[in-house]
Amino acid sequence: MAKELIRLEDCRKEFDGEVVLDSISLAIKDKEFLTLLGPSGCGKTTTLRIIGGFLRPDSGKVVFDGVTINDVPPHKRKINTVFQKYALFTHLNVYENIAFGLRVQRPKLSEQEIERRVHESLELVALKGYEKRSVSQLSGGQQQRVAIARAVVNKPQVLLLDEPLGALDLKLRKDMQRELKQIQQQVGITFIYVTHDQEEALTMSDTVVVMNKGEIQQIGTPLDIYNEPKNAFVADFIGESNIIDGVMVSDHIVRMYGRDFECLDKGFSPNEPVDVVVRPEDIDIVPVSQGQIVGTVTDVTFKGMQYDIIVDFQGFKWLIQTTDHSPVGTRIGVKIDPDGFHIMKKSEYSGLYGDYSSYSAEYDELSADPEGGGQEDE
Amino acid sequence: MTKKYTGGKIFAALTYVFLYAPIIVLIVFSFNATKSRTIWSGFTLDWYRELFHDSLIMSSLQTTLLVSVIASLIAAVIGTFAAIGFYNMKKNWRSPLLLVNNIPVVNADIITGVSLSLLFVSAGALMGFQLGFGTLLIAHISFDIPYVILSVMPKLYQLDRNLFEAAQDLGCTWFQTVYKVIIPEIMPGIINGLLIAFTMSVDDFVISYFTAGSSVQTLSMTIYAMTRRRISPKINAISTLLFAVVLILLVIVNVREARQHKAEIKKEKMLKGTN
Amino acid sequence: MSKNKLFSGTVGAVGGFFDRFRRQSFAYPYVLWMALFVVIPIILIGVYAFTSAQGTFTLENFSGMTDYAPVFGRSLWLAFLATVICILIGYPVALAISRADSKTQRILLMLIMLPMWINFLLRTYAWMSLLENTGLINRLLASIGVFDLINSLHAGDAGYSPITHFQLINTNGAVILGMVYNYLPFMILPIESVIVKIDPFVIEAAQDLGANSGTVFRKVILPLSLSGVISGITMVFVPAVSTFVISKLLSNGTVMLLGDLIEMQFSGAAYNPHLGSAISLIMMVIVVICMSVMSKFGEGEEQAVVM
Numbered sequence: 005m006a007k008e009l010i011r012l013e014d015c016r017k018e019f020d021g022e023v024v025l026d027s028i029s030l031a032i033k034d035k036e037f038l039t040l041l042g043p044s045g046c047g048k049t050t051t052l053r054i055i056g057g058f059l060r061p062d063s064g065k066v067v068f069d070g071v072t073i074n075d076v077p078p079h080k081r082k083i084n085t086v087f088q089k090y091a092l093f094t095h096l097n098v099y100e101n102i103a104f105g106l107r108v109q110r111p112k113l114s115e116q117e118i119e120r121r122v123h124e125s126l127e128l129v130a131l132k133g134y135e136k137r138s139v140s141q142l143s144g145g146q147q148q149r150v151a152i153a154r155a156v157v158n159k160p161q162v163l164l165l166d167e168p169l170g171a172l173d174l175k176l177r178k179d180m181q182r183e184l185k186q187i188q189q190q191v192g193i194t195f196i197y198v199t200h201d202q203e204e205a206l207t208m209s210d211t212v213v214v215m216n217k218g219e220i221q222q223i224g225t226p227l228d229i230y231n232e233p234k235n236a237f238v239a240d241f242i243g244e245s246n247i248i249d250g251v252m253v254s255d256h257i258v259r260m261y262g263r264d265f266e267c268l269d270k271g272f273s274p275n276e277p278v279d280v281v282v283r284p285e286d287i288d289i290v291p292v293s294q295g296q297i298v299g300t301v302t303d304v305t306f307k308g309m310q311y312d313i314i315v316d317f318q319g320f321k322w323l324i325q326t327t328d329h330s331p332v333g334t335r336i337g338v339k340i341d342p343d344g345f346h347i348m349k350k351s352e353y354s355g356l357y358g359d360y361s362s363y364s365a366e367y368d369e370l371s372a373d374p375e376g377g378g379q380e381d382e
Numbered sequence: 383m384t385k386k387y388t389g390g391k392i393f394a395a396l397t398y399v400f401l402y403a404p405i406i407v408l409i410v411f412s413f414n415a416t417k418s419r420t421i422w423s424g425f426t427l428d429w430y431r432e433l434f435h436d437s438l439i440m441s442s443l444q445t446t447l448l449v450s451v452i453a454s455l456i457a458a459v460i461g462t463f464a465a466i467g468f469y470n471m472k473k474n475w476r477s478p479l480l481l482v483n484n485i486p487v488v489n490a491d492i493i494t495g496v497s498l499s500l501l502f503v504s505a506g507a508l509m510g511f512q513l514g515f516g517t518l519l520i521a522h523i524s525f526d527i528p529y530v531i532l533s534v535m536p537k538l539y540q541l542d543r544n545l546f547e548a549a550q551d552l553g554c555t556w557f558q559t560v561y562k563v564i565i566p567e568i569m570p571g572i573i574n575g576l577l578i579a580f581t582m583s584v585d586d587f588v589i590s591y592f593t594a595g596s597s598v599q600t601l602s603m604t605i606y607a608m609t610r611r612r613i614s615p616k617i618n619a620i621s622t623l624l625f626a627v628v629l630i631l632l633v634i635v636n637v638r639e640a641r642q643h644k645a646e647i648k649k650e651k652m653l654k655g656t657n
Numbered sequence: 658m659s660k661n662k663l664f665s666g667t668v669g670a671v672g673g674f675f676d677r678f679r680r681q682s683f684a685y686p687y688v689l690w691m692a693l694f695v696v697i698p699i700i701l702i703g704v705y706a707f708t709s710a711q712g713t714f715t716l717e718n719f720s721g722m723t724d725y726a727p728v729f730g731r732s733l734w735l736a737f738l739a740t741v742i743c744i745l746i747g748y749p750v751a752l753a754i755s756r757a758d759s760k761t762q763r764i765l766l767m768l769i770m771l772p773m774w775i776n777f778l779l780r781t782y783a784w785m786s787l788l789e790n791t792g793l794i795n796r797l798l799a800s801i802g803v804f805d806l807i808n809s810l811h812a813g814d815a816g817y818s819p820i821t822h823f824q825l826i827n828t829n830g831a832v833i834l835g836m837v838y839n840y841l842p843f844m845i846l847p848i849e850s851v852i853v854k855i856d857p858f859v860i861e862a863a864q865d866l867g868a869n870s871g872t873v874f875r876k877v878i879l880p881l882s883l884s885g886v887i888s889g890i891t892m893v894f895v896p897a898v899s900t901f902v903i904s905k906l907l908s909n910g911t912v913m914l915l916g917d918l919i920e921m922q923f924s925g926a927a928y929n930p931h932l933g934s935a936i937s938l939i940m941m942v943i944v945v946i947c948m949s950v951m952s953k954f955g956e957g958e959e960q961a962v963v964m
Binding site: 466617 | 676677679680681682683684685686687688690691694695696697698699701702705746749750752753754756763765767768769770771772774775776777778779780781782783784785786787793796838841842891895896898899900901902905906916919920923930933934937940941944948
């Protein structure tokens with residue numbers, strides 16, 4: 005059982021009267037890869053900067069290895085940061101950028117020691133031979149690696165990463181995700197990672213913390229978050245979800261659309277109103293006669309791997325992802341296996357998500373590519 | 383979590399005192415009842431009255447304003463067109479030309495003044511004219527234009543290149559594009575350049591000294607003659623008035639810049655969409 | 658016509674070429690102007706420098722130059738001192754301004770610019786009334802008894818005559834003071850504008866890597882602000898080395914600088930444009946040498962950094 009390394013207790017932060025962090029509490033374990041995930045303005049970057057020491061919480065404690073560090077300035081914390089826009093020293097070459105933190109250390113490190121560790125770091129990020137290069141001449145991906153090397157060379161206990169891959173193109177981003185995960189496991193540092201990209205979070209993390217509007221919505225492993233979202237916000241933010249109003253008749257039985265369905269969830273009060281989550285990939289299209297519910301296809305988009313089909317069920321639109329094509333206008337039936345249902349208690353987010361009425365082919369591209377991510381103060 | 387930098391602040395404050403103390407002394411003694419510039423004997427506006435009755439000062443003021451307004455206007459026109467022309471040049475033509483353009487800015491003004499004086503005197507001997515308002519004007523235009531260009535060129539580079547293509551796509555010839563699209567877009571740069579050129583002209587002494595000859599005097603030349611003879615607090619009065627004028631001008635420029643800055647930020651926010 | 662997406666200005670078809678010619682032609686009037694009123698005058702200086710009054714080629718204008726060596730030396734030395742003092746005062750002030758919030762910054766900067774735009778004759782003149790023997794500073798010192806004190810301390814010395822003032826005006830010090838006073842804003846503004854442009858995240862990165870504020874200054878802010886210092890040096894040294902007004906007003910010509918020397922050749926009585934041109938030429942060469950040494954250190958920031 006890994007030990008707890010960092011703990012935030014009831015941290016609260018306000019900017020200009022606006023509450024950016026609403027009493028959040030979080031425990032981060034040693035050597036884990038933890039991601040703060042959420043939309044712009046949810047407070048994830050603010051949380052990161054509080055841990056790094058660049059912001060002080062208005063109230064609440066930041067505890068590091070058992071010691072409260074609210075008053076400790078950034079340069080005294082055993083934490084290093086990889087900044088979103090890299091923040092490299094343009095007046096220094098690659099070698100000196102990486103060596104910067106080593107040279108500042110007291111007692112002074114010997115020149116050989118510095119050289120050894122800088123080269124070690126450069127190898128780690130696959131930039132051997134780049135020592136003398138000027139940083140402004142490097143590509144985005146290369147600058148990224150220098151930023152990582154510069155942070156990691158100091159052997160911090162914790163590395164903070166503020167949306168580091170946002171400026172890279174898709175292919176490079178995916179490669180870097182793999183590399184970062186490798187580095188984390190190789191060096192054995194705790195990574196605290198901030199992103200708005202849920203796919204990235206699910207790929208890399210041991211623990212995901214989903215945030216919205218300054219509050220933590222859910223903490224769990226990627227699998228937990230995906231399969232058992234706690235409320236409609238999380239269900240919608242992670243992957244695609246159809247979220248339908250329903251009633252938990254009794255354990256394992258949920259009623260929606262006037263029909264009872266068998267599901268795996270239990271532990272709710274009899275006839276408790278609930279949100280029913282059905283993932284688009286868990287729905288089978290069957291002939292009308294065999295369907296549990298029947299609806300009309302209103303939109304079909306070819307996505308390469310599958311078709312995105314929008315179906316109208318009594319005014320509420322569902323998204324189905326399937327390799328079977330059904331033309332627009334046909335009436336179809338759907339069948340959902342018991343394990344395709346996930347039941348959630350009602351929350352403030354009920355009714356806000358899960359309806360695909362405004363879905364269009366452009367929708368995915370827009371939401372997958374928020375421009376200039378992270379420029380707002382979060 | 384950072385210190386308050388009080389040492390730096392005190393030092394800066396002292397520097398501001400250093401910068402303004404002599405000016406304050408000047409202003410205060412412009413109201414002095416006696417001729418003394420150092421012993422205070424009572425409040426009076428006499429020196430200001432005398433100032434306005436001094437025909438030499440008034441005529442040199444008129445000369446200065448005339449030269450500065452005309453020169454800066456002409457410089458704005460020539461400079462703007464020059465900037466547009468440079469913008470369209472290939473780099474290997476543009477760079478040396480911009481270098482030459484910067485010479486009046488980088489050169490000591492005594493060199494500019496003396497070199498122009500040589501030009502005017504020798505040309506004048508050949509073609510039979512004397513140093514006077516004309517040569518003064520030409521000199522002022524010459525050192526004003528670079529400031530206009532320095533102010534306009536960055537604005538040109540900030541322009542979205544697609545604007546030209548859009549205009550041409552809609553049927554504009556190049557000249558129409560310039561008048562209808564480019565100039566309106568870079569107008570803030572042109573106006574700023576105009577204001578800077580105007581201020582440079584009003585403030586100039588050395589270049590005017592060498593190119594105006596004996597028949598024409600700018601205000602600074604008159605002030606120079608007066609300071610050499612160390613007469614009356616009329617000089618103090620001039621200083622106070624100039625100070626007030628410049629203060630107002632600077633406030634205007636800064637307010638304009640602040641508004642432009644705000645407008646630009648608003649524009650950016652709009653283009654990014656609401657969050 | 659412009660359906661191809663290459664940006665306007667590339668040479669495409671023949672029509673495209675004439676288009677560029679037409680666009681460039683906007684600048685031709687000014688090119689002509691520059692040739693006439695910038696290039697030719699400087700060439701004239703060269704011509705006059707190497708010509709005698711009779712119009713023949715000669716080097717005699719340069720032969721007597723060693724007589725003026727003290728003037729050259731003094732000009733360079735005083736300008737150097739003034740520049741150094743401007744850096745020592747200007748840099749901390751620029752740093753202090755850069756740390757203020759943007760609204761205060763704007764006001765502070767405006768306050769620095771305000772004296773710049775007041776006629777520098779008047780600014781220099783202002784110091785006259787402060788530095789004179791009966792000027793404000795001396796009178797202030799007298800009124801608090803400084804001179805009485807000094808006189809009483811030396812009362813017993815042989816051959817001592819009591820003083821009523823310090824000789825402030827008509828000294829090298831007065832000229833340096835005038836230079837610093839006039840040119841200090843030209844040092845503060847470029848430095849401040851460069852410091853302000855430093856990416857705040859770079860400062861945070863340095864702190865993140867363990868640097869305290871002293872180290873952040875030495876290793877990050879200072880090197881990154883150097884280009885502003887170079888700009889400032891350019892804008893202080895050149896006017897300082899070539900001024901004649903400051904020396905005339907604050908020393909009545911007793912401290913003779915290059916500017917005075919040149920001015921003498923071109924005004925009234927001893928009109929000798931050939932000698933004047935020769936001195937100007939040498940001064941230009943010295944300035945060019947100094948500037949190219951500077952640009953080896955700097956990165957060639959545009960002059961527009963102040964505008």
